[in-house]
Amino acid sequence: MKKEKIQLKGITWGHTRGFVPMVATAQRYEELHPEIEIVWKKRTLQEFADKSVTDLAMEYDLMVIDHPWTGHAAAQKMVIPFDDFLPETFLEDQRENSVGESYASYNFEGKQWALPIDAATPVAASRPDILQELDVLLPRTFDDLLALAQKGRVGFSLLPIDVLMSFYMFCCSSGEVPCQNDEQVVREETGVRVLKLFKSLADHIDERFYAKNPFKVFEDMTQHDEIAYCPFAYGYSNYSRQGYARKLLHFHDLVALKAGDEPMTSTLGGAGLAVSSQSKHIDVAVDYARFVASPEIQETLYVENGGQPGHLRAWKNTQVNALTANYFVNTLPALERAYLRPRYDGHLHFQDHAGDVVVHYLKNGGDERAVLAELNTMYRESLAWEGVHG
Template identity: 30%
Template sequence: MTAWSGVTWDHPRGYQALRAATRHPDAPVCDIDWDIQPLEGFESAPIATTAQRYDLIVLDHPHIGEALESGALQPLDQLFSAAELASWCADSVGPSARSYEMSGHIWALPLDAATQVSVRRDPGVPLPDTWDQAVELAGEVTAAVPTSGPHLFLTLCGIAVAHGASPGADVFLSESEVGEALEVLRRFVPERPARDDNPIALLERMSGGAGPDYCPHVYGYVNYTRGPRPLRFGDAPRGRGGRRGSVLGGTGIAFSARRTPDDTVLDHVRWLMSARTQCGFLPDEQGQPGSRTAWESDAVNGDTRDFYRATRATIDDAWIRPRHAGAVAFQTAGAEAVRACLFDHHNIRRLAREVNESFEISSRCAATPRNES
């Protein structure tokens, strides 16, 4: 039998547990070759192209609409029982499971859960509870946010959501919502950043002792709670609207349409999704579980300086990004528009117009509803 092919992203959180599971004595025997791709590929590579090469895909929820339009994935309700799916979805943390549901089907299982949270290097520095406090702290310590890929745009969205915005309800964001969020964002981004950091690079620098003291908004990676310079994570700041205003991340595991799964690979995925695996094997192998049971576990939290409890309120309140067929292209265009405004023209009206026009263009011909979240 030909080995199953899988793809995930290039970080121990993304690949170590998946590769180790193929050799674990308690896991159902299944021959899976897990390839890895850079975080930027994970965030933006066309899912239809990926699905032509791989049988199992670890993906981000903004790709779901594109996957449906191209027929790239298999609906999981045709592979697993309704009881199994209901159990996994009920045990998922925050809106993770819901982010992979569309058009009456489930397209990926919430293997891993994450959202934008706060992090600091020095345990003596208190994590701000509000964005006003975060801006104040940024005047006292070194502070930064990720700047590469989609992350400036996603942080802008998170701040706007915290202040009460509902992106995409009428326009994506109004000019006043964009302006208010940008004013906060620019306090954490130098006029000309010396580096263009993705979340992993920023956290690596912080844990290495060379990065900023504080980051108010970065996708949480439990891996950096360990080591000689452990980082301390906590909830994202609240906005004026009282919401944490975080943009959901995490990953789901999906089956491409190119090959019909057999019992060996289905049983292997069942084992990965089981509460026992999520609470034991997965965190032991650098994974970040999607299971609510794991997030509430004393043992799991005890090994991570309460990473999960400290960020639970934020993920429960996280915002699901657009998932229509043009969502990834829109996210890319939004990031380019935010970068241009911050580092070039500084025109908020232009930024709001470009973001809203990109949203409208990307969703105009989408086969899946743009606000189906």
Template identity: 30%
Template sequence: MTDYIGLTWDHPRGRRALEAASGDLGDGDTLRWEVQSLEGFESAPIDELAQRYDLLVLDHPHLGDALSTRSLRPLDELFDSTQISRWADGAVGPSISSYRMQGRLWALPLDAATQVSARRRDLVPNAPKTWDEAVDLAESGLVATSVAGPHAFLSLCSVVVSLGDDPGHAGAMFDRPIALRALDILTSLSQRAPEGTHGLNPIALLDRMRDRGDIGFVPLVYGYVNYSSDSVAFGAPPASDGRVGSTIGGTGIAITRRSEPSARLLDHLAWLLSEPVQRGFIPQHAGQPGLRAAWTDAEVDAAAHGFYSATLATIESSWVRPRLPGYIPFQSLASAAVRAVLAGARRPDDALDEIEERFALLQSTPIPLEQKEPA
């Protein structure tokens, strides 16, 4: 008999379905969930959390640190290859591939999300299709940018992807001319944003859009199906020459090294990722499923006011962040540098120089190859 403890993030999308499904797993095993803030989910040290919990709901950029500290169990040692192949074939976008490293799977893609646009239907009847159109709309004072915490850097990455760059995959973090152009776009948008919006995380930003009515459009913000309604619509971000850029987020459930998962716990996790549960139980409990079958289900989409059909193409083409040891603090530092540029407190070239220097240091720390546990 084992009492398992999991850690998820404190929002209905992150906790309600997991809590509703927890409790008695059978044969005396139980599972309960504790929660942390969105900011904790984005930045808390994964090795420390892994010492206290059996299950962790995490984002894929934590994998570099998790593998370097051997904090997680590889799931291919716990689930058979046929099951993993079914999940890989069924996951929406790069939701499951973002949790693969060193040829192994480290988390199950319970929840899928990426940066999309959000608008108030009454204030912005037609979403801007290009960055030029978004900048023009910003003159009205109705456009807010998601730049709190790590999101300034993530927004920059998404804009550069839309402009044709592939961040971090050619040695350097950015193509410099493209990054300068992207910073100029974000600066033009941010300088005209409604007062007090720069410090809001995505949840608070969407709360304000829904409740106060002074935000008409956010060009890049992580999609939350919970806010899709008759008044708030989600869709593709602005594009450049038809190319959309978006940085995938979402969450996966990982099993820590401290845990000795029983067959009942593994069956429970497989149940959460089963197609009927992803199409029924998860969306019925405020969740945002990770399987394409749920995203393409007409009833699920209709109940979500068209959220899934409007954002499916965006998540399918979304960009996956680097997964290197030390990436999370790098992301925080890079985001602070971007915010300084947006506020006019720093030259764009100087900020990009620092980001590139830090990224070069990041790449100099290799991840140790995973070794199988001795028999």
């Protein structure tokens, strides 16, 4: 009698970068382990950020997750800590070869709740052909950026979640790391300056970008010939690969706020692979996760199938960079500087709502101090939320 295959179900997000490398690695893993079948499903980028890991863990064995869910996942014990299942030598290699804080972003209360298979932070993107036509150099400072924006040639995501990440970026780049005490997101002086600076740029961005996530910005840049430069959006190496889109994008480090400053500090993103504690086949799921996160797969099968690896060896690999117009070596400094945002359980409450407040200000103007007061109230609620729900 033929033995029934072990089937694992996985959930990721619905872009080439999120879905295709998981299908490719699952296919190869099945070829090496014919008794196992791994089926990947996809959700939208918004669902990726919003849907509770607790809910997903009831349905799926494997989950590609956003690191702000780490605190919630740890509190609910709905995903397994890899420390209890993988050799210390493997995890040490992952730690030593972390792209920026990618590995640490899934470590909470001393345990590793996901493996960093994907690394990203907001970086700059350009259409070199359009800049050349305009006889404009790549922007180096915020003033350069503003000048290009005033010509209608700049676009970036103005969705609430991305606006909040950009607000954090402006704060970090202005010398203050957000969310360092229990009372306020940032000091009023910093917050007022940052909001005014952000609005001075947003005032020159077409309204359509209030409805576009980062990869929709890149689609806009590659399908049309209007936007020459995106100053900050979570990078997608797919658009720097020949044949992926109508036009090729080049990716760069961020501009500096002022000449002589180091480039801006953006807010770390990326994705991790987690295993549900509810899975009937935890050992198999862990072994597949180890396979995907291994340096050998990360710098070959994973990246060759549209993935954006989380292992440093892949980012420094000459062939990988040749495939992607040097996306990885050009943007690595931005990853290494990137700010690791809060991951305590209640911070998701803040993250879900704070961006709306900043978006309203960017669109309509208003009193910066009132905006900050509203953010601070939400922030304190999120800390209390953790105390009640954590």
